[in-house]
Amino acid sequence: MVEKFILLAQKYPLSLVQHILLILPVCIGLLRWKFLSQELKIITVFFLLYFSKETIALYFVLNRINSLGLENIFSCIQAIVLALMYDKVILSKSKRKSIYIGLAIVLIINIITFKKAEISNIGNTVVRVYMIYIALNFFVWLLEQLKIRNVILYGMFWVSVGVLLYAAGTLFMYLFSEYIFTPKASDELFDIYWGITQIVSIIFCLTTSLGVWVSKYDSENYL
Amino acid sequence: MxxxxxxxxxxxxxxxxxxxxxxxxxxxxxxxxxxxxxxxxxxxxxxxxxxxxxxxxxxxxxxxxxxxxxxxxxxxxxxxxxxxxxxxxxxxxxxxxxxxxxxxxxxxxxxxxxxxxxxxxxxxxPTTLERFGLLAALEELADRATDNDIEVELVYPEPELGFLPALELMLYRIAQELLNNAIRHARAKHITIHLIRFENEVRLSVIDDGVGFDFDAVMENRKAGLGLRNIESRLNVVNGHVTFDVAPGRGSRIHVQVHLHDAQPVDLLS
The missing domain is CATH 1.20.120 (Four Helix Bundle (Hemerythrin (Met), subunit A))
Known part of the structure; x- marks a missing residue:
């Protein structure tokens, strides 16, 4: 199993880096726990779940167990956690209502289109569209409210930057996942798109880490 | 593909x-x-x-x-x-x-x-303030308030303060208001006025052994809280602030703090 792991790490070094980096926001979050608002505590827990999911998926891969069903389940968890997180920060009733209506639609579509042994392209695509929607919703709220003195030092801004880039960077790949994540796809193309997925995931990790890091300024950053 | x-x-x-x-x-x-x-x-x-x-x-x-x-x-x-x-x-x-x-x-x-x-x-x-400065005026204020029942003490480590006349008048008015409150409302027997100048800051504290008061209740009452609001307004002009360490049934400690580089009050004496 160790040999297999080393072979995998040599073949997909970005995956290894991404897997290790997932723990970075968790570590920073634990260091900054007393400064963290509820929404940032939720995202810290989310990255702990993300890391756990990647570890289980790695275990499945090393033991030749299909892990694609786990990806589909985690996609739903992503949508639920992000909805809970934005519910804590966006105080507009109508926007919060739209977040929960959107979440209900996303979950229904995911349940209907759930696939155990392959990537559910519709379900995953809908989750990405939903992530883009709630990140944009947050940005609109941020501009409407004008409560933040310096957005660069605002934790949730960086988390939303990560959510938006991650969702925008993976949307088309999940939309056309039946062409990429199938045995028919050439290894070369799979590696390219898998690499891009890992890069946007790393960006998501880094921006979230930055958001959690700057959270100590949040209390003084209100107008 | x-x-x-x-x-x-x-x-x-x-x-x-x-x-x-x-x-x-x-x-x-x-x-x-x-x-x-x-x-x-x-x-x-x-x-x-x-x-x-x-x-x-x-x-x-x-x-x-x-x-x-x-x-x-x-x-x-x-x-x-x-x-x-x-x-x-x-x-x-x-x-x-x-x-x-x-x-x-x-x-x-x-x-x-x-x-x-x-x-x-x-x-x-306060002509003493205009002629001899804040410390002399506060001493006079303390002397006038002291009688058989009430003792008012002024504590100042430095004999020379060197404040602008307008700031002196503002501090004098605040001390006057707090002393008046301590005597009339808190029925204090012993009152201490501390006046300390740090490098860029002046702190005025009025400490008494009176019956105290409920700060929130007083501030809610427009008429009763007028004096305290007046102190806050005076301090707003110079970006200063006041801390009320008060409660019913015990002596009060009221601390006023003014940063001297922020304090450019208008000349009220002109």
């Missing part, structure tokens, strides 16, 4: 990512710009409020001065003339015992009224 699908994924992802980056830059730039405008607007509002307060306090001081002058020059002079006239009338009427007693009584009433006029006039415009 067809090349068309690969091309669509690549172009689609690139376009979406570019749009996302554009949105992020726009949000960051626009939000910063809006926040700066909001801050500038708030600063302008605060400045306007400070100017209004300055004008109010200046008007108040001018009115007090006018009133003090009127009392001293008008009523005081009239009372002196009345006393002289009474003395002359007594001489003209002769030395009847009954009438003499009545004259004596009237004279002492006029004397008492003259003393009261002088006291009110002195309270309205």
């Amino acid at each position: 067809s090349m068309d699908a690969g091309f669509v994924i690549a172009v689609g992802t690139a376009v979406l990512l570019m749009m996302a980056v554009f949105i992020i830059i726009f949000v960051a730039y626009y939000q910063q710009k809006q926040a700066r405008q909001q801050l500038a607007f708030k600063e302008l509002q605060a400045q306007h409020r400070r100017e209004l307060m300055e004008a109010t306090f200046r008007g108040q001081e001018e009115e007090r001065r006018r009133l003090a002058e009127d009392m001293h020059d008008g009523i005081g002079t009239m009372l002196s003339i009345t006393k002289m006239s009474l003395n002359q009338l007594e001489k003209q009427l002769g030395g009847e015992v009954q009438v003499g007693f009545q004259f004596q009584k009237t004279r002492s009433m006029i004397d008492e009224t003259m003393t009261n006029v002088r006291r009110i006039s002195r309270n309205l415009v």
Whole structure:
């Protein structure tokens, strides 16, 4: 199993880096726990779940167990956690209502289109569209409210930057996942798109880490 | 996998990512710009409020001065003339015992009224403050408040403070208000006024052993909280602040803090 792991790490070094980096926001979050608002505590827990999911998926891969069903389940968890997180920060009733209506639609579509042994392209695509929607919703709220003195030092801004880039960077790949994540796809193309997925995931990790890091300024950053 | 699908994924992802980056830059730039405008607007509002307060306090001081002058020059002079006239009338009427007693009584009433006029006039415009500075004025204030039941003590480590006259007047008025509250409302027996100057800061504390008060209840009452609100307003003008360490049933500790580089109060004495 160790040999297999080393072979995998040599073949997909970005995956290894991404897997290790997932723990970075968790570590920073634990260091900054007393400064963290509820929404940032939720995202810290989310990255702990993300890391756990990647570890289980790695275990499945090393033991030749299909892990694609786990990806589909985690996609739903992503949508639920992000909805809970934005519910804590966006105080507009109508926007919060739209977040929960959107979440209900996303979950229904995911349940209907759930696939155990392959990537559910519709379900995953809908989750990405939903992530883009709630990140944009947050940005609109941020501009409407004008409560933040310096957005660069605002934790949730960086988390939303990560959510938006991650969702925008993976949307088309999940939309056309039946062409990429199938045995028919050439290894070369799979590696390219898998690499891009890992890069946007790393960006998501880094921006979230930055958001959690700057959270100590949040209390003084209100107008 | 067809090349068309690969091309669509690549172009689609690139376009979406570019749009996302554009949105992020726009949000960051626009939000910063809006926040700066909001801050500038708030600063302008605060400045306007400070100017209004300055004008109010200046008007108040001018009115007090006018009133003090009127009392001293008008009523005081009239009372002196009345006393002289009474003395002359007594001489003209002769030395009847009954009438003499009545004259004596009237004279002492006029004397008492003259003393009261002088006291009110002195309270309205603290001439000691203008002539000898804050410490002398506070010492006089403490001496005047001290009697058989009440002891007022002034503590100051430095004999020279070197404040601007307007800041001295502001601190004097605050001390006057707090001392008055401690005597009249808290029924304190022992009051200590601390005045300390640090490098760039001045701290005035008034500590008493009175019955204390409920700060929230007093501030909610528009009439009762007027004096405390007045202190806060005076301090707003110089970006100073006041801390009320108070509770019903125990002595109060009220601390006033003013940063000297922020303190550029308008000259209220002019």
